[in-house]
Amino acid sequence: MKRVVSVLTFSIWAGVTGVASASGLVALDDEQLSSVSGQDGVNLNLRNFSLNSAAHFGYTPLTLTYTMPYEGDGTAANPGDPLMLDPSKPVSYIEHGNISISRTDPSNPLDLFNDPYQIQVETVIVPNEVPIPDNLAADDPLRTKREQQVIYLRNPKNLNGEMKWNVAYDWKVATGVVNGTAAQTHDMGAWIVKDMVVRGGGIALAPAWTYQNNNDVRGAAFGLDLNVEIGALILRPRGRNDVDVYDANNNLTYAATEMALKGIKIGAANASKTGVDTDPTKTWKVADVIMQPGIINAYTDANGKPVLHMGIEWYRGTDENQIPTGAFSVDEIVIKNGTAAAPVTTNFGGLSVGGMQIRYLDVVFRNPY
Numbered sequence: 435m436k437r438v439v440s441v442l443t444f445s446i447w448a449g450v451t452g453v454a455s456a457s458g459l460v461a462l463d464d465e466q467l468s469s470v471s472g473q474d475g476v477n478l479n480l481r482n483f484s485l486n487s488a489a490h491f492g493y494t495p496l497t498l499t500y501t502m503p504y505e506g507d508g509t510a511a512n513p514g515d516p517l518m519l520d521p522s523k524p525v526s527y528i529e530h531g532n533i534s535i536s537r538t539d540p541s542n543p544l545d546l547f548n549d550p551y552q553i554q555v556e557t558v559i560v561p562n563e564v565p566i567p568d569n570l571a572a573d574d575p576l577r578t579k580r581e582q583q584v585i586y587l588r589n590p591k592n593l594n595g596e597m598k599w600n601v602a603y604d605w606k607v608a609t610g611v612v613n614g615t616a617a618q619t620h621d622m623g624a625w626i627v628k629d630m631v632v633r634g635g636g637i638a639l640a641p642a643w644t645y646q647n648n649n650d651v652r653g654a655a656f657g658l659d660l661n662v663e664i665g666a667l668i669l670r671p672r673g674r675n676d677v678d679v680y681d682a683n684n685n686l687t688y689a690a691t692e693m694a695l696k697g698i699k700i701g702a703a704n705a706s707k708t709g710v711d712t713d714p715t716k717t718w719k720v721a722d723v724i725m726q727p728g729i730i731n732a733y734t735d736a737n738g739k740p741v742l743h744m745g746i747e748w749y750r751g752t753d754e755n756q757i758p759t760g761a762f763s764v765d766e767i768v769i770k771n772g773t774a775a776a777p778v779t780t781n782f783g784g785l786s787v788g789g790m791q792i793r794y795l796d797v798v799f800r801n802p803y
Contacts, residue, residue, distance in 0.1 A: 475554030479546045479590070480537060487533040497531040524610045524617070532604040540596040552588040557581050560724055564750045584723055588636040593714045595663070601627040602674050624674035629665030633714050638723035642731050653731020657723030660760070661716065664698040689777040690770060697765025697784070702758065707789030710761040718760030720792060721746050726757065739800060746795040762787045
């Protein structure tokens with residue numbers, strides 16, 4: 435008996451339209467059909483994407499704030515306030531606001547469909563060299579078939595680098611905040627990310643028990659692939675609009691102040707381990723969701739305190755030479771200041787790490803109270 439199998443691809447232009455198309459119809463017999471393995475997923479992309487933090491419909495602009503609660507001095511007379519329930523206790527915070535994010539589109543509009551973001555759920559066979567936890571259910575596919583379900587969030591390949599991200603935000607620090615009023619507020623200027631190009635790579639997610647043999651630990655395992663170039667990472671302490679000003683005769687009338695890291699590259703190391711590989715298809719696998727997974731989880735320590743744990747596990751294979759090697763470089767580090775009459779530009783040159791590996795990483799956040 436012959437059956438017709440088709441592959442359905444669903445693509446989305448954010449805020450624009452949705453298109454579904456069936457292609458590649460192939461006649462298969464029962465034996466061939468039994469070997470077909472389908473995967474769930476969706477393709478999507480962005481067109482004319484721009485996000486700006488501004489007040490709308492009576493709501494305040496979007497801000498990201500990290501608040502540090504009142505710590506006290508550890509005595510009963512002056513206890514801390516970790517949950518910030520007492521408005522009379524002073525707190526401090528770091529606020530990121532006036533956020534602006536945008537991305538340029540490829541010159542060929544068809545590339546929005548041909549080179550999308552991908553979200554897929556795939557079945558991965560765990561290599562025999564990776565130990566399987568012995569506390570799994572007897573019928574768990576990981577135990578019986580060494581199969582693990584993994585969610586992949588893949589970036590567009592963007593081989594020609596036309597899709598570029600630009601980000602800017604202001605930030606400030608406030609101290610001694612009581613009942614919403616700050617004793618001191620320090621405007622720290624603005625951070626600007628110019629022409630960030632992400633080529634391929636992405637994130638993989640799976641349950642943490644794929645490698646964590648401990649029922650008391652809950653969380654997620656992740657993989658991370660990187661191939662990133664950033665035109666410039668700029669700190670402007672006087673604000674994002676602090677730029678050099680010239681008159682009609684091209685004479686400098688105002689000198690801006692900024693620190694800029696230009697030509698940042700992070701990706702797979704080249705064969706000689708002297709820098710980032712120029713092949714746009716290669717990524718640095720910072721963490722592998724199966725072989726060397728990253729971890730984000732929470733647990734209770736021996737003192738009954740909650741702990742947030744993040745890190746990257748030891749390599750699970752038998753040959754540590756297979757651990758991916760990455761590289762990092764900055765073309766220029768430039769600081770500008772001075773006045774229009776006497777501008778000062780100091781170029782500190784560049785820096786490069788030709789080859790680096792993450793063998794193990796462990797970061798723990800504990801409740802101090």
